[in-house]
Structures are given as C-alpha cells and as structure tokens.
Amino acid sequence: MRRLLTFGVVIACSLLAAACGSSPGSGTSPGATGVLTIDNESGGTWTCDFNPFNLSDISFSLGNVYEPLAFVNTLQSGKASPWLATSWSWSGGNKTLTFTIRKGVKFTNGDPLTAADVVYTFGLLKRYHTLDVNSVWSVLSGVARKGADQVVMTFKTAAVPYFYYIADQIGIVDQAVWSKISNPVTYPDKNPVGTGAYTVSKCTPQNITYQANPHYWQPGLPKVRTVNYPAFLTNDTANTYLANGQAQWGSQFIPSISKFLAGQPAIKWWFPPVANVSIFINLKDPILDNVAVRQAMAYAINRQKASTIGEYGYEPASNQTGIVTPTFSGWLDASQAAAFGNDYAYNPAKAISILTKAGFKRGPNGIFQTPSGQPLSFTILNNGGFSDWVAAVSTIQQALRAVGIQITPQNVAYSTWQTDLYTGKFQLAYGSETGGPSPYYELRQLLYSANSAPIGTPAGSNWERFSSPAVDALINAYGATTSPLTQHQIVDQLELVMLKDVPVIPVTESVDWFQYDTSKFTGWPTPSDPYAQPAAYNYPDWGQLMLHLRPKR
Amino acid sequence: MRFVLRRVGFFVLTLWVALTLNFLLPRMMPGNPALAIIGRFKGGISPQAVKVLQDQFGVGTRQNPVAQYLAYLRNVATFNFGPSLTTMPGEPVSQVVLHALPWTLGLVGVTTILAFALGTGIGIVGAWRRGGLLDSLMPPVFVILSVVPYFWLGLVLILIFGVKLHLLPYFFSYDYTLTPSLSPAFIGNVLEHAILPGFTLLITTIGTWILTMRNNMITTLAEDYVRMARAKGLPGHRVMLDYAARNAILPNLTGFAMSLGFVLGGAILIEEVFNYQGVGWLLLQAVNNEDYPLMQALFLLITVAVLVAILVADVATAMLDPRTRGAR
Numbered sequence: 001m002r003r004l005l006t007f008g009v010v011i012a013c014s015l016l017a018a019a020c021g022s023s024p025g026s027g028t029s030p031g032a033t034g035v036l037t038i039d040n041e042s043g044g045t046w047t048c049d050f051n052p053f054n055l056s057d058i059s060f061s062l063g064n065v066y067e068p069l070a071f072v073n074t075l076q077s078g079k080a081s082p083w084l085a086t087s088w089s090w091s092g093g094n095k096t097l098t099f100t101i102r103k104g105v106k107f108t109n110g111d112p113l114t115a116a117d118v119v120y121t122f123g124l125l126k127r128y129h130t131l132d133v134n135s136v137w138s139v140l141s142g143v144a145r146k147g148a149d150q151v152v153m154t155f156k157t158a159a160v161p162y163f164y165y166i167a168d169q170i171g172i173v174d175q176a177v178w179s180k181i182s183n184p185v186t187y188p189d190k191n192p193v194g195t196g197a198y199t200v201s202k203c204t205p206q207n208i209t210y211q212a213n214p215h216y217w218q219p220g221l222p223k224v225r226t227v228n229y230p231a232f233l234t235n236d237t238a239n240t241y242l243a244n245g246q247a248q249w250g251s252q253f254i255p256s257i258s259k260f261l262a263g264q265p266a267i268k269w270w271f272p273p274v275a276n277v278s279i280f281i282n283l284k285d286p287i288l289d290n291v292a293v294r295q296a297m298a299y300a301i302n303r304q305k306a307s308t309i310g311e312y313g314y315e316p317a318s319n320q321t322g323i324v325t326p327t328f329s330g331w332l333d334a335s336q337a338a339a340f341g342n343d344y345a346y347n348p349a350k351a352i353s354i355l356t357k358a359g360f361k362r363g364p365n366g367i368f369q370t371p372s373g374q375p376l377s378f379t380i381l382n383n384g385g386f387s388d389w390v391a392a393v394s395t396i397q398q399a400l401r402a403v404g405i406q407i408t409p410q411n412v413a414y415s416t417w418q419t420d421l422y423t424g425k426f427q428l429a430y431g432s433e434t435g436g437p438s439p440y441y442e443l444r445q446l447l448y449s450a451n452s453a454p455i456g457t458p459a460g461s462n463w464e465r466f467s468s469p470a471v472d473a474l475i476n477a478y479g480a481t482t483s484p485l486t487q488h489q490i491v492d493q494l495e496l497v498m499l500k501d502v503p504v505i506p507v508t509e510s511v512d513w514f515q516y517d518t519s520k521f522t523g524w525p526t527p528s529d530p531y532a533q534p535a536a537y538n539y540p541d542w543g544q545l546m547l548h549l550r551p552k553r
Numbered sequence: 554m555r556f557v558l559r560r561v562g563f564f565v566l567t568l569w570v571a572l573t574l575n576f577l578l579p580r581m582m583p584g585n586p587a588l589a590i591i592g593r594f595k596g597g598i599s600p601q602a603v604k605v606l607q608d609q610f611g612v613g614t615r616q617n618p619v620a621q622y623l624a625y626l627r628n629v630a631t632f633n634f635g636p637s638l639t640t641m642p643g644e645p646v647s648q649v650v651l652h653a654l655p656w657t658l659g660l661v662g663v664t665t666i667l668a669f670a671l672g673t674g675i676g677i678v679g680a681w682r683r684g685g686l687l688d689s690l691m692p693p694v695f696v697i698l699s700v701v702p703y704f705w706l707g708l709v710l711i712l713i714f715g716v717k718l719h720l721l722p723y724f725f726s727y728d729y730t731l732t733p734s735l736s737p738a739f740i741g742n743v744l745e746h747a748i749l750p751g752f753t754l755l756i757t758t759i760g761t762w763i764l765t766m767r768n769n770m771i772t773t774l775a776e777d778y779v780r781m782a783r784a785k786g787l788p789g790h791r792v793m794l795d796y797a798a799r800n801a802i803l804p805n806l807t808g809f810a811m812s813l814g815f816v817l818g819g820a821i822l823i824e825e826v827f828n829y830q831g832v833g834w835l836l837l838q839a840v841n842n843e844d845y846p847l848m849q850a851l852f853l854l855i856t857v858a859v860l861v862a863i864l865v866a867d868v869a870t871a872m873l874d875p876r877t878r879g880a881r
Contacts (some may be wrong), residue, residue: 206727
C-alpha cells in the first residue's frame with residue numbers, strides 16, 4: 001500500500017500551487033521568496049497561542065518569533081554562538097554570568113530591545129514560577145542591569161550547565177507589551193511581538209502561516225518569505241503528504257523510508273542521535289540490586305539486533321557508557337570502555353559465566369535461579385503505543401531468554417507507562433531521557449540522586465533510583481567548572497560508573513527525525529554541517545534553520 | 554400521552570445515570586494530563602516540567618469528590634467545562650467543540666441523511682420489482698461494500714483519486730492557505746474536500762438501509778391490504794409508496810433517528826484517515842491525552858444526542874403506528 005503511493009507521478013499539487021499563487025502578506029523582507037511547508041505530525045489542531053513561556057506553545061514561537069540570548073548547538077557538543085547577546089562571560093568562581101545585549105535590535109512593534117527587556121523577562125519567570133519551566137530560579141539569585149547594555153546574573157551556587165537553559169531556552173519579550181498583561185501564565189499571546197525573523201501572519205486550527213519580518217535585525221535575512229505549518233492529525237497523513245512532494249521539511253518517523261520516498265529522489269534524510277533509549281533497572285528490587293545480574297543482561301542483549309529489527313536501523317545501537325555516538329564521540333573514553341568486554345559487546349557466553357560465577361544455578365526450565373530458588377524472571381514495562389519499542393523489547397526478550405533470564409513485556413498505554421516509570425512501579429522499564437547539549441546532561445538525568453525519589457513518589461528522572469554520594473559530588477563538580485579538560489575528566493568517571501554499576505542499559509539511540517527537500521531549498525543542516533538540531537520540533541533550533549534556508553531558483 | 558410521559562421519565566433517568574458515569578469514568582483512568590502532554594514533545598522537554606504543568610492545569614490540587622460532582626452537574630447545566638487541558642491547551646472546551654461540530658455535522662450528518670434516503674429508496678423499488686435488474690444488482694453490491702472496513706476503502710480512494718489521478722483533495726477539511734469565509738470559493742473548496750470522505754461513508758453505510766428496507770417491504774407486500782389495494786386497481790406507485798412503503802419504513806425510521814444521534818460521535822476513522830478535524834477525531838485526541846474536560850463535554854454531547862434521538866424515535870413511531878402505543 002505505502003509502496004504504491006510512491007509510484008504516483010509527481011506534479012505540483014493543487015495545494016502547493018495555491019500556496020505559491022497566494023499574494024504576499026503586507027511587507028516582507030526584500031528578496032525573500034518561496035513557500036516552505038513543514039511536515040511534522042503533532043496529533044492535534046493548532047490553538048494559535050504563542051506564549052513563549054508556556055510549554056504547549058513554546059515550540060511554535062521560540063526561535064523564529066521570539067529569540068533567546070544565545071544558541072547552544074547540541075550537535076556540536078553544546079557550542080554556543082551569539083543571538084540576542086553578542087558576548088558573555090563567567091566570573092566570580094563561576095557564580096556570575098554577564099551578557100552584553102545586542103544593539104540595534106527591534107521588536108516587530110518598533111520597540112528597541114534593551115537590557116531592561118532581558119532583566120524584565122527573567123523577573124517575570126521569578127514572579128510567576130509556573131512560567132519558569134526550566135527552573136532557572138532554582139540556581140539564580142539575581143538578574144540586574146549593568147551600564148547601558150549589560151545584564152549580570154548571579155547564582156546561588158556555581159551552575160555552569162544552566163547556561164543552556166538560561167541563554168538558549170528562554171525567549172526575550174518586550175517589557176512594554178508584557179507589563180500590561182494581567183496574567184502572563186494564562187496569556188494566550190495570539191499576536192506575538194518578538195525580535196525574530198518571522199511574524200505570525202495568519203493562524204487557523206489547520207495551519208500557521210509565518211511571514212518574513214521585513215525589519216529583521218540581520219540584514220537580508222530571512223530568505224524564505226512564507227513558512228506554512230499545517231496541523232497533521234496522524235503520522236500516516238503527514239508521511240503521505242511528504243511523499244507527494246507537498247512539504248519540504250519533514251520531522252517524521254517513516255518505516256522503510258527509502259522505499260516510501262522512492263518517488264521523491266530530491267528528499268534526503270538524516271537522523272542525528274541525541275539521547276539513549278535504555279532499559280531502566282529498578283535498583284530497589286532485591287534480585288536486580290545484584291550487579292552481576294545487571295552486567296549479565298548488558299552482555300546478553302544484542303543492541304545491534306534491537307536497532308535493526310526494532311528501529312529499521314534508523315536509531316543506531318547504543319553503548320554501555322551512555323555516550324551518544326557519533327554526536328558526542330569526542331567524549332567517549334574508549335580505552336576505559338574496552339576494559340569491560342569491549343564496551344559490553346554482545347557476548348551471551350560471558351553473560352552465562354557471570355551468572356554462574358555469582359552463584360546462580362539453572363532451574364528445570366533453563367532459567368537461572370538464586371540460591372534460594374527464585375527464578376531470574378522479570379517484567380519489563382514498555383510503552384505499547386510505540387510499535388518500534390515493542391519490537392525492540394521483543395528482540396531483547398529473546399536474547400535474554402537465550403542466556404537463561406526471562407523477561408515478560410508489559411506493553412501498556414502511554415499514560416500508565418509514564419506513571420509507573422516515574423513512580424518506580426516496575427522491575428525493568430524501557431524508556432528514554434531527554435539529554436541535552438553535552439553527554440553530561442543525560443548522565444546527570446540518569447545518575448543524580450536529587451533527581452530521583454522514593455518508590456511510589458514520581459521522580460523527574462533517574463527512574464532506576466540510583467544513589468551514590470561520590471557520583472553526586474562528581475556531578476556537582478561539573479557544574480562549577482568551565483574547563484573542558486575537567487569536564488571531560490568528570491564525564492569519563494561517570495562513564496566508568498555506567499560500565500561498572502550498570503544502573504541502566506542503553507540499547508538504541510533516540511534520534512532527531514529529519515527529511516529535507518533539496519530541490520526547492522538549500523542550506524539544510526547535514527552531517528558535515530550540523531549547525532542545529534534539524535527536526536522542526538526542536539526549539540530554538542528550528543529558527544536557526546529558517547535563517548539558513550534559501551529558496552532554489 | 555401517558556406513553557410520552559413515561560418515555561420522558563425514562564429519558565431523564567437514563568440521562569442522570571449517563572451523566573454520573575461520565576463523571577466517574579475519566580477519574581478511574583490511570584495517569585494524569587501533565588504526563589500526557591510531555592509525551593507530545595517527543596522527549597523535547599524535561600521531566601522536571603511535570604510539576605510546572607500540574608500547577609498550570611491545577612491537577613495537583615485534589616478537591617473532595619462530592620464537591621467535584623456538584624460542580625460538575627452545575628457546569629453541565631451551563632455547558633461550561635472550563636479550558637481544555639491537553640488537546641487544545643487553554644482554549645475553552647465549549648469553543649473547541651463548537652469549532653469541530655460543524656465539520657462533523659456537515660460531513661457525517663449529510664451523508665447519514667443521504668445514505669438513508671438513497672438506501673430506503675433503493676430498498677423500496679428493489680422489493681417492488683423483486684428479481685429485477687435493480688434488485689439483483691444493488692443490494693448485493695452495497696451489502697458487500699458495507700462490510701468493507703471504511704477506513705481501508707478511504708485509503709484506496711485516496712490512492713486512486715488523490716495520489717494517482719490528482720483529481721480530488723484528500724487531506725484537511727479545506728485548503729489550509731485559505732481564510733475561512735462564506736465566499737462561494739471557500740464553500741466550493743470545503744465541498745471539494747468533503748467529496749472523498751463523504752463518498753466513502755456513503756457507500757459503506759447505504760447497504761444496511763437497502764437491506765432492511767427491502768426485507769420490510771417484502772413482508773409488507775404480502776399483507777392483505779396490499780393485495781386489496783392492487784385488487785382495487787390503484788396505480789402501482791400508489792400501492793408501492795402509500796400502502797406498502799409507508800408501513801414498511803417504520804422500523805427504518807427508528808434506526809434513522811438513532812443513527813442521527815450517533816452522528817455527533819463523528820466517524821473517528823474517516824476523520825483520522827482524511828485529516829478531517831471533526832468531533833470523532835477530537836474525541837480520540839481527548840482520550841489519548843486524558844483531556845478530562847473535553848472528554849466529558851464530548852461524551853455528554855453524544856449521550857444527550859443519542860438519548861434525544863431515541864426519545865424522538867419512540868414518539869414518532871408511536872404517532873405513526875398506533876399499535877406501539879398500547880404496548881406495555
């Protein structure tokens with residue numbers, strides 16, 4: 001069925017033709033042409049709300065309409081480049097961060113951007129803690145203006161990694177507009193006033209139209225005049241739309257993509273890995289608390305097979321250090337990993353020998369038992385809504401059965417999976433952390449005891465309930481340094497914890513889904529030029545793409 | 554009269570039971586909406602945000618169930634369900650439903666009426682000319698079509714008329730670059746977008762009407778009064794319509810009234826396949842995202858519509874067919 005779809009002769013569709021023929025909105029930047037259509041299944045129609053502090057709306061306004069102080073690129077190990085701030089520096093034992101705000105930037109209502117707007121924006125997050133979705137005020141103690149164009153942020157403790165949240169994840173708003181809003185928490189912001197390259201020119205439940213800002217502070221940018229963001233209700237609809245050449249920027253999971261997009265040779269794809277999909281092992285379980293069992297499982301799982309069968313190979317196999325490669329390859333301590341059976345390369349014989357050495361004996365059905373006769377038989381909690389995860393876990397089940405460990409998948413509804421994972425009601429669980437612009441962020445999510453919670457209480461991350469004062473000290477030390485050398489040394493030690501203690505078993509790497517039409521636009525990010533995370537649902541990264549794209553003549 | 558009163562009483566009782574169930578069911582589901590919304594970000598936001606989202610939605614604060622129930626009944630009376638939690642965060646539920654309702658009423662409502670009218674017509678004529686060309690062709694074809702899964706048929710039609718022939722649009726309820734208005738161009742665009750989903754629904758639902766109508770007709774045609782009418786030498790079309798069809802249509806009318814009630818539930822799979830934003834799709838989203846206020850508003854709407862339809866059908870049958878009035 002899907003394959004047949006691609007045999008259709010591709011001609012400019014009526015929809016696209018209509019879009020091309022539509023008259024330009026009043027005032028667009030000179031030289032900007034073309035219509036770019038985003039193809040990202042959101043499973044909903046648009047609310048047409050653009051409040052940059054509301055998690056439901058932020059991905060439609062941060063980056064292209066509202067802009068942050070700096071851009072932190074995950075695909076280049078957190079390399080930061082100027083955006084609304086021209087420069088910044090840490091001082092005072094990494095407890096003071098000073099930004100210099102760009103001059104000559106105007107909001108779309110004509111107001112100039114000033115340091116006072118930046119101070120006001122952060123003050124807003126302090127006054128309304130529900131707007132502070134990244135909890136920056138858990139580490140900040142004050143934000144003040146210094147001179148005409150500087151903003152000084154002071155911290156309670158050294159918190160260098162928070163630079164990412166402060167500089168990259170918060171859009172700066174116009175004080176003159178927002179100070180008149182009575183309740184910023186519920187403010188829908190239907191007509192957002194930002195400094196960005198685009199304005200919202202029209203929004204209906206079916207589509208958002210972004211129009212180039214004619215007075216954008218970067219002269220000559222953006223090059224693309226109109227960006228359409230239609231609302232796709234299902235994955236299949238969005239995939240078909242892309243396969244028919246009706247959209248140019250895809251952020252879709254497409255099974256058998258090379259066959260599916262065979263009719264569109266100009267559409268390329270790239271899936272850069274950004275975090276791990278792992279087996280979380282409940283360390284409060286009396287049997288799983290035994291490190292031998294965890295190590296044996298890590299050897300017994302064929303990660304490559306889980307990737308090939310479960311994920312069509314689009315999500316590459318992970319490694320036990322938790323370092324996502326190739327994205328963060330520079331952080332991987334390969335020699336250290338090699339000491340652990342070549343980074344826990346697939347080795348069922350070794351798994352069996354570890355279990356035997358640890359005193360487990362095979363029971364009558366071939367399943368290992370504890371000396372007291374309890375079988376190594378566990379349930380694994382999984383999100384039944386992700387068919388790829390279900391397939392991957394089923395390969396893991398076979399691999400573990402082969403070494404005498406039995407696991408039973410529980411493929412439950414999304415909400416049940418999430419609740420049980422967060423509250424620790426599982427033995428094994430298949431899940432994924434969000435990661436961040438360097439491996440530190442994911443390792444911290446996985447291992448920092450402050451992120452965890454007792455069984456029964458929802459934990460923000462660290463769902464396996466790992467706790468070690470030494471690891472906590474390492475993580476805190478990382479927060480106090482800006483030295484790359486020290487940062488690498490700390491991450492190396494965290495990798496060693498992953499290898500030695502096996503608190504979680506990374507299986508495959510979660511990726512950014514990205515398809516791009518090279519026949520109509522140039523300037524897409526590629527493996528050789530990974531200037532931003534490419535999927536349209538990444539903010540503020542998608543704003544970077546819109547600044548780089550150029551219509552092809 | 555007593556019959557109507559009894560029906561109305563039964564209606565009120567059923568309505569109360571349905572309302573109470575509607576209150577209880579969502580609260581027995583696991584999880585909470587703050588977790589559900591995080592799932593929509595494909596891992597893009599941190600789990601620390603759960604707390605913030607719970608505060609935003611006010612789901613962390615547990616009210617006492619009795620107070621919740623009373624507030625719920627009060628809101629139902631005024632159709633005030635507060636803001637949607639996750640499907641269209643922040644929008645008033647009544648607004649969200651009102652946006653989706655016209656699309657479903659237009660698409661599913663019109664096709665239901667068309668399917669009933671056409672199906673009944675074909676059933677009448679088919680039974681009258683039993684064994685004729687119409688009778689030997691139409692019922693089998695449409696009965697077969699009615700067991701074809703309609704979403705699958707929809708996909709096939711998309712493939713043929715949309716993807717291969719480029720004849721008809723197949724996604725969205727209108728060209729999303731247009732601004733909704735009452736202009737002929739926009740209405741034409743909406744109709745064009747409704748052809749494929751409407752046709753799919755029509756040809757998969759028409760078979761049932763044909764079959765039931767034809768069977769009723771055949772039984773009725775064997776009645777003495779039909780033979781009597783023929784014996785009197787009345788014209789064929791009068792016998793067919795006024796004597797036979799008029800009586801044979803009664804069970805079908807009840808079915809029709811009930812299916813009109815179900816229109817409000819939308820056609821979930823059709824709306825999914827054609828990316829058509831009606832009530833059925835909204836309902837699915839509300840359930841997936843645990844959007845309690847939206848779910849309750851939709852369930853309520855559907856329940857009331859079906860109950861009203863049943864009431865109307867009962868009363869209508871009673872008026873058309875005196876025999877049913879005496880029953881019980």
